[in-house]
Amino acid sequence: MIPRQLYRSIHANYLLYTSKKTLLSKLRKKTGYTLVNCKKALELHNNDLEKAEEWLKEQAQIQGWSQAVKLQSRITSQGLIAVVTNNNHGALVEINCETDFVARNKKFLDLAETILSSVLKHGMTFKSDAPVNKTVLFTNCISALPADDGKSLGDHSALTIGSVGENINIRRALCMSVGSGLHLYGCTHPTPINPVPSSFGRYGALVAIKSDEECSTLGLQLCQHIIGMNPIKIGDPNVDEPHVDIDEESCMLYQEFLFDSSVSVQQLLQSKNTEIVDFARFEMGEVVETETPKQQLDSIETCG
Helix, strand or coil, rough: CHHHHHHHHHHHHHHHHHHHHHHHHHHHHHHHCCCHHHHHHHHCCCCHHHHHCCCCCCCCHHHHHHHHHHHCCCCCCCCEEEEEECCCCCEEEEEECCHHHHHHCHHHHHHHHHHHHHHHHHCCCCCCCCCCEEEEEHHHHHHECCCCCCECCCCCCCHHHHHCCCCCEEEEEEEEEEEEEEEEEEEEEECCCCCCCCCEEEEEEEEEEEECCCCCHHHHHHHHHHHHHHEECCCCCCCCCCCCCCCCCCCCCHEEEEEEEEEEEHHHHHCCEEEEEEEEHHHHHCCCCCCHHHHHHHHHHHHH
């Protein structure tokens, strides 16, 4: 027969072991880090789950920065375009990685959501009397923006690099805001499985429309038209037919409407008493004008 005192000791040790095992299981499931690292984190912080989780993230971030330096020369030819709209505000973001496999990884998609949210909030801080306000941001500026947890997007990117083991580049972003009487719509292609207001794809577009009423279906179709037909400019709404010196293919108004080739975009808009005021289009991996050193400094100041 086991003495009562020894029994209590065995029972207490068993409960302690079970409790530690449960904490270890929770921490590993929540963070996705290795069993060894999770166990070390709990030991260092007296089984405080929150402190252990924070320590793991800090360690991963440190390792992520180290990994980022090692991987920064590797080509990031894959990735995604992310789009979000919030009433009169919207944002487009391009984030690159090395492989299509990582572009579909949950950690990469979570990073995209974090970046998109921060860029949108940054765009909402600009004040302007113009009907449409557009701001283009590049890597240095975007990386300096704060996320909801106070850490920079560069820190979040490093954390993800440490997790997925691939180089990641937050390449560029565009913020767009519209004034009263205008409506802003956005979408990505291929058709996303996640619903608006945010979506991911290899192409993305925003369009600002002047209309007396909400026209979300038309706005979505025009975004898809912009993605598919790749217009360079809007064109003159006061001209029904383009002049011979105007490139009909590059002006959106004179293009055949993507969803009905029997009418031009101009004719469609006239039938609905609607006007396109501005638009933007991102294509994953397309050649874009890069920043000069002075633009990089100005960009950082703007983000600050």
